[in-house]
Every structure is written in structure tokens, then in C-alpha cells.
Amino acid sequence: MDKAERKSMIKVRGGFSEDMGFNPCNTQPQTSEFDNRTRTFISNKLYDFLQITFEHETEMRNLHYGSSDQNLSTVFCKDLIQNVFTDNNHLPVGHQYNWENLYSRIEKVIMEAPYNEVLDLLWYICYWLSIATHKCFNIFQKWFNDLFEKEYVGYRFVAGKIVPITDKIEMQEIEEACQTPFEGARIQLQKALGFLSDREHPDYKNCVKESISAVESVCETIVGSDNGATLGKAVKHLEEHGLKIHSSLREGISKLYGYACDQGGVRHGEGEVESTVTFEEAKLMMVTCSAIVNYLVPEYGKYGAENA
Structure with a gap:
């Protein structure tokens, strides 16, 4: 058989052909079709x-x-x-x-x-x-x-949902936060994940809302169930009982959280401001809020619970 007539018959990822650039296996993210x-x-x-x-x-x-x-x-x-x-x-x-x-x-x-x-x-x-x-x-x-x-x-499985998140650290943050022992935060983060993972009708605005609400729920547990339980108050409460947190870290967390509260019409009434929240923003804020929950909950266990 002439060389020109030979047809590719196999594909081995990481094999000789791929190393040499012959008929390489797909390395592009598969998001709208699977080979x-x-x-x-x-x-x-x-x-x-x-x-x-x-x-x-x-x-x-x-x-x-x-x-x-x-x-x-x-x-x-x-x-x-x-x-x-x-x-x-x-x-x-x-x-x-x-x-x-x-x-x-x-x-x-x-x-x-x-x-x-x-x-x-x-x-x-x-x-x-x-x-x-x-x-x-x-x-x-x-x-x-x-x-x-x-x-x-x-796509990846995260807490029983299939979501378009590919970064392992992001997955771990969300997975851990969705299993937090704080019931209110856990329920809200699971709702947020549902809004993010809905491939037919995603709701990025409500994903951010529920993510923020999860942080607020943890803050209310730390400070007490009053309407003024903010992230700043929660961190201050923990610091008063022994938590050592660098001022730059505290400021960075607060600014990210403040951005989440204010951007894209998330904190406005329905219909007052058209939401411009994108998937990337919703994912970022869910990961961020999950990370905040994962930070506050164990610190509360060490510094806040016995003094609450």
C-alpha cells in the first residue's frame, strides 16, 4: 500500500504520534460538543x-x-x-x-x-x-x-451538579463550602450552584445574590442574628477573641465582598437595574464567597463559638 493511501486508525494520547505532531488527540476544551x-x-x-x-x-x-x-x-x-x-x-x-x-x-x-x-x-x-x-x-x-x-x-461534577468550572482550586472551594455545617450558608450556596450550572436558563444575578447571602448567614451566626451582621463586624468579632488577620487581607476580602454586593444590579430591586452579570463574574463571586465561608467557619470554631 502506498503511504498516501494509509489512513489513521488509532489515537493514543501521549504516544509517539502526539509527541511528533502527527494526528494529535484533541486538546481544546470540549464545551459544546464531545468528540x-x-x-x-x-x-x-x-x-x-x-x-x-x-x-x-x-x-x-x-x-x-x-x-x-x-x-x-x-x-x-x-x-x-x-x-x-x-x-x-x-x-x-x-x-x-x-x-x-x-x-x-x-x-x-x-x-x-x-x-x-x-x-x-x-x-x-x-x-x-x-x-x-x-x-x-x-x-x-x-x-x-x-x-x-x-x-x-x-465541565466537572461539583457537589452533585455538573458545572462549567475547570480549575481544581475553584472546585475544591465550592465543594467544601457546599458541605459547610452552617445550614443557612450551605443551602444558599447550593442554590447559587444551581443557578450557575443551569445550562438552559442560567441565572447569574441570583447566583451572586445567593453567594453573598451565604456569607451574610455565616456573619449572622458569628455576630448574632441581627440585621447589622456584616462581614466587617464578623471579622472584628473574631479578632476581638483572638484571631490574627493581616490588615491587607482583611481589606482585600472586604473589597471583593463589597464589589459583589454592588455590581450589576445585584443589590437593587427586581426591574430597577438591568443585571449585567456574566458567567465569569458569577463564577468568580461564587468562588470568592465560598472561600470566605471556608475561611470564616473554621475560624469561628477556634475563636468565636465559645465566646458567642
């Missing part, structure tokens, strides 16, 4: 994950979920058929579904559907695992975040 290589990897990874999960049903199953006379695979299939494929999921008495028999339909979505529906499918399965199993939710997120990173997918 076939990535889709194949997602399908293989999902198949492996489900296989392990259902092979260890006894260890994984949350016994409070689903009918006890149905195996976990049947519960999974019935829920997926109804809630994702929106089809009838009736079975004769005594019959069971098998996830492997349904997988060809799952794989068809992964390989052929628009990228957003692929992410919808993965999100639903992650959500289902959080309810139906004891141990799988965090592992599922890690498996797919690792895959997304290797394949340059511009």
Missing part, C-alpha cells in the same frame, strides 16, 4: 461503574430505597426508563430488569445525543446513586471528573 473518542471513553467508564455497583449490590444498596423484592438493577432500570427515557416501565409480576440489557439504549444516547443530553444522563445517574446507594456518589463524581480532565471536557 467520538470522549464519548466512547464515557460509555466504557459508565459501563464499568455500573457493573461494579450491581455486582456488589449487597454492600452498596441503601435499603431504605426501592422495593425490597426488586434487585437494585431493576430499580435502576425502572427509574431510568421512566425519568430519563420517559417510557412505560411496567413489568409482569416476578420479572426483573437487567441493566446490561438496557445499556445499548444508554450507549446510544452517549454516542449520538447532543452533549447536553449526555451530561443530563450522567447527572441523573449520579443523582440516583446518591439516593439508592451508600458509597457510590463520591466515587462516581471522581471517576468522571478524572475522565473529563484527561479528555479536556469543560
Whole structure:
């Protein structure tokens, strides 16, 4: 066969061809479409994950979920058929579904559907695992975040949502803040993440609002539940009880927070000022407010709680 007639048949990331610049694998962020290589990897990874999960049903199953006379695979299939494929999921008495028999339909979505529906499918399965199993939710997120990173997918799982955030430090800040023991702040940050991650109807203005409210909620806990519980008062309260914070750091936090409160019509009544908040600004302020929460909460535990 003549050299000109030879066709590329494989793609190995990090291999000789990529090092030499021949037929390199995709290295551009995939945000509005997934290439076939990535889709194949997602399908293989999902198949492996489900296989392990259902092979260890006894260890994984949350016994409070689903009918006890149905195996976990049947519960999974019935829920997926109804809630994702929106089809009838009736079975004769005594019959069971098998996830492997349904997988060809799952794989068809992964390989052929628009990228957003692929992410919808993965999100639903992650959500289902959080309810139906004891141990799988965090592992599922890690498996797919690792895959997304290797394949340059511009999305990550963060606290059960799929969001367009690619920086590991940003992810860690939001993840940690969304698990804070302060219930008010936790709920507001989870709302903010929902507004940010909604791919069809994102609401960046309310993302910033809820992020700010999370900081205010922590401040109210530190200072006391009065209407004047500001970030400045919260930091001052902690300083009075032993916290040492450099003046430049205190000023920097306050200025970022002040910007979040005032910009883009966020602090104005609905309709008074048209919001100009962009995704980048909303992400920045959610990460910033998450970082402030992650800073204040442990410091309150060390310096404020016993003196509150």
C-alpha cells in the first residue's frame, strides 16, 4: 500500500504520534460538543461503574430505597426508563430488569445525543446513586471528573451538579463550602450552584445574590442574628477573641465582598437595574464567597463559638 493511501486508525494520547505532531488527540476544551473518542471513553467508564455497583449490590444498596423484592438493577432500570427515557416501565409480576440489557439504549444516547443530553444522563445517574446507594456518589463524581480532565471536557461534577468550572482550586472551594455545617450558608450556596450550572436558563444575578447571602448567614451566626451582621463586624468579632488577620487581607476580602454586593444590579430591586452579570463574574463571586465561608467557619470554631 502506498503511504498516501494509509489512513489513521488509532489515537493514543501521549504516544509517539502526539509527541511528533502527527494526528494529535484533541486538546481544546470540549464545551459544546464531545468528540467520538470522549464519548466512547464515557460509555466504557459508565459501563464499568455500573457493573461494579450491581455486582456488589449487597454492600452498596441503601435499603431504605426501592422495593425490597426488586434487585437494585431493576430499580435502576425502572427509574431510568421512566425519568430519563420517559417510557412505560411496567413489568409482569416476578420479572426483573437487567441493566446490561438496557445499556445499548444508554450507549446510544452517549454516542449520538447532543452533549447536553449526555451530561443530563450522567447527572441523573449520579443523582440516583446518591439516593439508592451508600458509597457510590463520591466515587462516581471522581471517576468522571478524572475522565473529563484527561479528555479536556469543560465541565466537572461539583457537589452533585455538573458545572462549567475547570480549575481544581475553584472546585475544591465550592465543594467544601457546599458541605459547610452552617445550614443557612450551605443551602444558599447550593442554590447559587444551581443557578450557575443551569445550562438552559442560567441565572447569574441570583447566583451572586445567593453567594453573598451565604456569607451574610455565616456573619449572622458569628455576630448574632441581627440585621447589622456584616462581614466587617464578623471579622472584628473574631479578632476581638483572638484571631490574627493581616490588615491587607482583611481589606482585600472586604473589597471583593463589597464589589459583589454592588455590581450589576445585584443589590437593587427586581426591574430597577438591568443585571449585567456574566458567567465569569458569577463564577468568580461564587468562588470568592465560598472561600470566605471556608475561611470564616473554621475560624469561628477556634475563636468565636465559645465566646458567642
